[in-house]
Amino acid sequence: MPESPAPPKQPVATRREKFRAYMKNFNPTAPASDAIDSGLVLEDLHNSLSRSLAARADLEPGSQQLLVGGIGSGKTTELLLAEKWLNTQAPTVSFFIDITAETDLSGLNSGALLAAFSLHLGRASLGSLEASSSVKEPPEIGNACQRIKEFAFGKVESVLTKRFREMQEDPTQSEGYVPGRLKPPIPALQRQFQDIAEPLEVLLAAFRNSSREVVVIFDGLDRLIRPENFRAIIDADFRALRELKVSVLAAAPVSILYGAGRVISEHFDRVHHLAPLTAEPQKAGLLKAVLEQRDGTHMLGSGESEKICTASGGVLRDLITLARDAGEEAYVSGSNRIRIQDVERVVQQLGTAYLRGLGPHQIRALLDLNRTRSFDLESSINMELLVTRRVLEYSPIDFRVHPALLPLITKPEARIA
Secondary structure, eight states, rough: OOOOOOOOOHHHHHHHHHHHHHHHHHTTTTHHHHHHHTTOOTTTTTEEEHHHHHHHHHHHTTTTTEEEEEETHHHHHHHHHHHHHHHHHHSSSEEEEEHHHHSSSGGGGTTHHHHHHHHHHHHHHHHHHSTTTTTTOHHHHHHHHHHHHHHOOOOOOHHHHHHHHHHOGGGSSSOOOOOOOOOOOOOOOOHHHHHHHHHHHHHHHHHTTTTTTEEEEEGGGGGSSHHHHHHHHHHHHHHHHTTTTTTEEEEEEEEGGSHHHHHHTTSSSSEEEEEOOOSSGGOOHHHHHHHHHHTTTTTTHHHHHHHHHHTTTHHHHHHHHHHHHHHHHHHHHHHOOOOHHHHHHHHEEEHHHHHTTHHHHHHHHHHHHHHHHOOOOOOHHHHHHHHHHHHHETTTTTEEETTTTHHHHTTTGGGGO
């Protein structure tokens, strides 16, 4: 029986544009705001979490909430959706601040968050005045903005002034200081934070006089992985903002949910945990909906979609990355659609990326977790595996090795005796 002729290949230009459109929709490094504006995000993916965050911030001025989750879990998207809700549903002024875009995170120090917020508030105040052409800039607004600028970027002062200020801020610098026996559980606010409160109150009053409260949203703080580092940076800043009745939403590292980090979380009005979505084939409807929202079904069959959902472990960034990389594999191979072998190849690549850098102790810990389903969160090794996404938490008692990594560490050559 003669073989049926092969179907004609799509024209090169048509095929290229098809893959380009697909790849654009599955760009894991694109700004979350672009994905929201393009309609690629399922806004109700986490049971209206963004609206819960926004509502508490709006109803309770000065409240402080943390959004905790692993890297790539979707925290930035939820915070941006909360900002969107505040700007459209409530008479509130919100400022979304990615602290990594404001300063070098490796050199982040106490006061940086307050400085970044002050600058955004100052710009908004001046912008509101410029929009009202008939309103002349009040001198107190200009003076407040100048003081804020000096707080953020520094100013030149004499040696004697600097020495006098240091003695005021830290009594241990004073001659004859004798330490007391009780160390305060939370250090007192430094004088510099007290000084910046006055210009901030001037600017905040300008908004509140028109019945508008102010909310600040900090993204990027989840990169302060160690809980003690997180507290050292945010402690004084967040207390100053609470005193100013400015509501705060912030991303935070998952480590504050455990061990010493629990003490930190108790200082916040609410801590929301953004866990990975369930990735079992029979419960992966939400993950498939994410692929459908980004118009992936015309390139992915049901088997390929299911494989991507399962291998992602329910981590949204990994889901999008796998879908994008599988499209690239299919394009390079000359296929018109993504095939199961394309998916399998990129799943192995993702697993290899997670395997890279692991030593014998980490691999042994992963194998123990897979065997016993027991995970000691007091272990520094285990905490590192959790925050780097090698281990995924689905509930307080359900921890699992990332499914893309698991096959690689269970190979005979990877086993640790």
